[in-house]
Amino acid sequence: MSHRNGPPExxxxxxxxxxDLSPDAPPGFLRLVRxxxxxxxxxxxxxxxxxxxxxxxxxxxxxxIVAHYVASGGERRVFLRSALRPPxxxxxxxxxxxxxxDRGGGLWELPAGLIEASEHGAxxxxxxxxxxxxxxxxFTVAKEALGTxxxxxxxxxxxIAERHFYFEVTVDPxxxxxxxxxxxxxxxxxxxxxxxxxxxxAMCARGDIEDGKTELGLRRLVERYx
Numbered sequence: 001m002s003h004r005n006g007p008p009e010x011x012x013x014x015x016x017x018x019x020d021l022s023p024d025a026p027p028g029f030l031r032l033v034r035x036x037x038x039x040x041x042x043x044x045x046x047x048x049x050x051x052x053x054x055x056x057x058x059x060x061x062x063x064x065i066v067a068h069y070v071a072s073g074g075e076r077r078v079f080l081r082s083a084l085r086p087p088x089x090x091x092x093x094x095x096x097x098x099x100x101x102d103r104g105g106g107l108w109e110l111p112a113g114l115i116e117a118s119e120h121g122a123x124x125x126x127x128x129x130x131x132x133x134x135x136x137x138x139f140t141v142a143k144e145a146l147g148t149x150x151x152x153x154x155x156x157x158x159x160i161a162e163r164h165f166y167f168e169v170t171v172d173p174x175x176x177x178x179x180x181x182x183x184x185x186x187x188x189x190x191x192x193x194x195x196x197x198x199x200x201x202a203m204c205a206r207g208d209i210e211d212g213k214t215e216l217g218l219r220r221l222v223e224r225y226x
Contacts, residue, residue, distance in 0.1 A: 011041075011042060012042050013039055013040065013041055013042070014039070014040040015037050015038070015039055015040075016037060016038040016039075016040060016046075017035055017036075017037060018035075018036040018037060018038055018049055019035070019036040020033075020034075020035055020036075021034040021035065021036055021051065022034050022035075029057060030055045030056070030057050031055065031056045031057060032053065032054075032055060033053070033054045033055065033056050034051060034052075034053050035051070035052055036049050036050070036051050037049065037050055037051075037052055038050075054159060054160060054161070055159060055160050056160070056161070057160075058117070059114040059115060059116055059117065060160075060161060060162050060163075061114070061115045061125075061152075061162060061163045061164070061165065062112055062113060062114050062115060062162060062163070062164050062165070063112060063113060063115060063125055063128045063129040063132055063164070063165050063166075063167060064110050064111075064112045064164050064165070064166050064167070064213050064214075064217050065110060065111045065112065065129050065132060065133050065146070065167050065168070065169065066078060066110055066149060066166070066167070066168040066169075066217045066218070066220075066221045067079045067111065067133060067137060067139055067168075067169055067171045068168065068169075068170060068171070068197070068221060069170055069171055069172065069173055071196075075196050075197075075198070076196065076197045076221075076225065077173075077194055077195060077196050077197065078110075078194075078195065078196075078197055078200055078218065078221070079110075079111070079137050079139075079171075079176075079192055079193070079194055080108045080109060080110060080192070080193050080195065080200065080209075080214070081108075081109060081111055081136055081137060081179075081190055081191065081192045081193070082106055082107070082108060082109075082190045082191050082193075083106065083107045083108075083109045083186070083190065083211075084104075084105050084106055084186050084190075085105050085106075085107055086105060086186075087105075088103075088105040088106075088107070089104060089105025090105070091105075101207065103210075107209075107210055107211045107214075108193070108203070108208070108209050108211065108214065109211045109213070109214050110211075110213065110214045110217045110218075111132055111133055111136040111137050112132065112136075112164075112213060113128065113131075113132035113135070113136065113182075114128075115128040115165070116128065119131075125165040125167075126143040126144075126146045126167060127143045129143070129146050129165070129167040129169075130142065130143045130145075130146060133169070134179075134180055135179060135180045135181055135182050136179055136181070136187070136190075136192075137176065137179055137192055138176045138177040138178055138179040138180070138192070139169075139171050139175065139176055139177075140175075140177070141169055141171065145169050145170075146167040146168070146169045147167065147168055147169065148165070148166065148167060149166035149167055149168040149217065149220045149221065149224065150166050150220045152164060152165045152166070153166075153216070155212060155213060164213055166216075166217055166220060168217075168220075168221055168224065173194060176192075179192065197218060197221060197222060200214075200218050201215075201218055201219070201222070204218065
């Protein structure tokens with residue numbers, strides 16, 4: 001049996017844009033994109049027209065930062081911060097497919113944030129990561145100190161074309177200042193916690209950490225320093 005290098009080949013399915021049905025209303029933070037599409041298949045057949053909704057925004061991609069250090073006993077520790085997420089706050093128990101804990105819309109997350117248009121470029125995601133780390137956790141680092149932590153990923157490709165770029169950086173906990181924050185009402189009164197990677201992963205296993213990008217970043221860190 002022969003083996004190929006690289007991923008399996010995708011089916012060659014082409015999407016035809018029939019009509020853009022996006023609302024004309026001025027966009028807010030997010031913009032609804034509604035398209036009437038038709039799929040064309042490799043055998044020459046095609047689908048009936050169908051409507052597909054997605055969301056877009058001006059700054060589409062984001063950075064995720066794992067700031068870590070090794071304590072005196074040899075234990076690796078990371079920094080998480082609290083985040084209040086309105087979609088979770090207003091989700092309600094009626095939408096749950098199974099019983100889940102109600103944490104009032106709060107999540108424990110790795111520091112993360114959007115890449116602004118001025119930060120686009122081959123190396124500029126690192127500049128965004130350095131800025132977000134300062135704003136959300138209080139560490140001032142040069143962008144050159146940040147290392148990539150695996151490839152970028154799509155967190156929710158069925159809804160938005162956002163990519164997450166992962167970074168890791170070793171920090172000195174004694175040099176952490178007060179987070180600058182970005183002026184958002186949702187960041188006020190947020191807290192930063194310093195905990196061991198083992199404890200953070202145990203929280204993921206128990207469902208105490210429910211943020212997907214955070215668990216992925218933690219696991220990539222463990223793989224990097226195993």
